[in-house]
Amino acid sequence: MIRATARWLGSSAALLFVVTVLTFLLSTLAPGDAAKAILSGQTTSYTPEQYLQLRHALGIDQPLPVQYWHWLDGLLHGSLGTDLFSGQPIAEALNGRLAISLSIIVGTVVVSGIAGVGLGVYSAVRGGLSGRLVDGVSLLGLAAPNFWLALVLVEVFAVQFPIFPATGYVSFADDPGEWLRGLVLPVLTLSAGGTAFIARQTRDAMADVLTRGFVVALRAHGIPLRSIIFKHALRNAAIPVVTLLGLMFVSLLGGTVLVESVFAVPGLGQQAVTASSTHNLPMVEGVAFYFTLVVVVVNLLVDISYRLLNPKVRAA
Incomplete structure (x- = not known):
């Protein structure tokens, strides 16, 4: 029974890791980003400087492994992060x-x-x-x-x-x-x-x-x-x-x-x-x-x- 429970916990942790990594990679491969979506909803035109500043504020200008580590670190501390648009906890x-x-x-x-x-x-x-x-x-x-x-x-x-x-x-x-x-x-x-x-x-x-x-x-x-x-x-x-x-x-x-x-x-x-x-x-x-x-x-x-x-x- 203990061995079966350990196998289940191990496979569950591996599944969670693989799914979140793949989701992260596939989502970042799509054209566009949250900064463009936010600025497009606020104004009809924006400068490149505004775009770069917002990317930095959102943390999406960092390398992908760094972004994923920040998300995973938050998860290990009981947080799924915050909504980029509303600021509400996920x-x-x-x-x-x-x-x-x-x-x-x-x-x-x-x-x-x-x-x-x-x-x-x-x-x-x-x-x-x-x-x-x-x-x-x-x-x-x-x-x-x-x-x-x-x-x-x-x-x-x-x-x-x-x-x-x-x-x-x-x-x-x-x-x-x-x-x-x-x-x-x-x-x-x-x-x-x-x-x-x-x-x-x-x-x-x-x-x-x-x-x-x-x-x-x-x-x-x-x-x-x-x-x-x-x-x-x-x-x-x-x-x-x-x-x-x-x-x-x-x-x-x-x-x-x-x-x-x-x-x-x-x-x-x-x-x-x-x-x-x-x-x-x-x-x-x-x-x-x-x-x-x-x-x-x-x-x-x-x-x-x-x-x-x-x-x-x-x-x-």
Whole structure:
């Protein structure tokens, strides 16, 4: 257990380092910089001297290794730096947005998991036409682009039938009902493809487990099929599904960028787009750091799930 924990800590630290270094390098390779963005927003013309002075004040005229070391030193002392435009601490600016993005991601994983597992189990047990129906639904869910589905959902459920808001976000603390209504369309948009993936994976895993000897023996002893499915078969089929849910959670970190833009939700994805367009390097680094932390935590939860579902993994 201690050795496994040490490996996890080492791999997590290495992942954080690699991601932040690559983010830093790729961000600095883009044309332009924050000084130009700031001066362009303040005045229509500026002198080269003003530009150089602002670059020096922001610290972006230093060599790249020096800039990264200053950022890393701040991180080791508990600071992600400050926003180059507003002067607000990065952590303070991102904490509220993290909760918004996680609301969409967790909601999508929960909806996709429940719907996908339900469809997959039903298809595996019934077979035949049900299996082909799941394949058809899966192809439909995978083929529908997120941006197109988002626009369709807005047109139907926010314009033609104004049931849910088309844009904006209300925090849970302010109004739980409006918070939930505001999440419905973004979550449905992202859940289509996820439900399709999980349904197919669940169906294949369940179909395999239902042919194993212990299931045949349980059915021969007169155990009800429902009890076999939910007490025995589903647990054995759950590991690949849990893996897919973990991968889906991680992939949604990027998927929220488009959805947050379409629905005008002020999450991390929208902040990443704004920071990248204005060359706000500390903010870009902060978003990348938060995303990587989420990946680390999700990997840990998936590993814990493996150990709970499979005693062999727990003993390893």
